[in-house]
Amino acid sequence: MEKLIVKNSILINADRSVVWDALVNPEKTKQYMFGCATVSNWNVDSPLLWQGSYEGKDMVFVKGIIIDIEPGRFLKYSVIDPNSSIADIPENYLNVTYKLEEQNGLINLTVTQDGFENAEEGEKRYQDVQNNGEGWNPILVEIKKLVESN
Numbered sequence: 474m475e476k477l478i479v480k481n482s483i484l485i486n487a488d489r490s491v492v493w494d495a496l497v498n499p500e501k502t503k504q505y506m507f508g509c510a511t512v513s514n515w516n517v518d519s520p521l522l523w524q525g526s527y528e529g530k531d532m533v534f535v536k537g538i539i540i541d542i543e544p545g546r547f548l549k550y551s552v553i554d555p556n557s558s559i560a561d562i563p564e565n566y567l568n569v570t571y572k573l574e575e576q577n578g579l580i581n582l583t584v585t586q587d588g589f590e591n592a593e594e595g596e597k598r599y600q601d602v603q604n605n606g607e608g609w610n611p612i613l614v615e616i617k618k619l620v621e622s623n
Contacts, residue, residue, distance in 0.1 A: 477589035477599040483613040484579045487620045492580045493545045495620050496571055505615035509534055515542060521550050532556070537566060546573055551588075565592045582616065584609040 485492055495501045499510035502523075509523040516539060523535040537551040551566035559565050567588040574581045586602055586609070589595040602608060 475590070476587065477595065479586040479599070479602045479608040480583065481609040481613055482581055482583040483610075483617050484576065484581055485617050485620055486579050489545050489573055489575070489580050491620055492573055492582055492616075495616050496548060501619060504619050505612055507534075513539060515539060515544075517542060537569075540568065547571070559593045567592060567598065582613060584613065 495505075497511060497513075497515055499512065502509060502511045503525075506523065507525065509525040511521060512524055513519055513521040519539050521537045521539055522533045524531060524533050526532070527534075533555055535552050536555050537553060539548075539550050541547065541549040547570070549568060549570040552569055553559065553561060553566045555561065567586055570583075570585045570587075572583045572585070574583070589599040589602075592598060604611075
């Protein structure tokens with residue numbers, strides 16, 4: 474089976490540390506990730522929760538595990554929607570990777586999401602993330618706005 478991968482990048486005019494902070498600081502993630510704050514100690518094998526509110530109730534919208542982390546450079550974590558009908562088993566988790574690289578004085582932030590081909594409803598989940606080819610672009614644009622406005 475062909476590997477299903479969603480990959481998007483954006484150039485951000487900011488210091489690497491400021492971009493990184495936007496990825497891991499719960500007050501910042503709330504501003505671009507649909508009101509969800511990250512909850513984690515940011516260590517490998519630790520939980521990562523995306524918490525927010527829906528109709529006045531606090532809830533976890535996405536959960537996963539930190540797979541790999543190199544602060545300021547690289548973050549990989551697994552994700553699953555605990556509110557969906559998809560079984561909460563390892564093969565149904567997808568992976569999200571953030572990579573920060575310097576490029577002509579800017580930071581190139583690349584987000585890759587993979588693991589669809591072996592996951593339950595993988596093709597549908599892939600199409601949902603792809604969102605008519607948009608992928609992560611709308612979120613990356615919001616991160617860029619947030620980071621460059623500071």
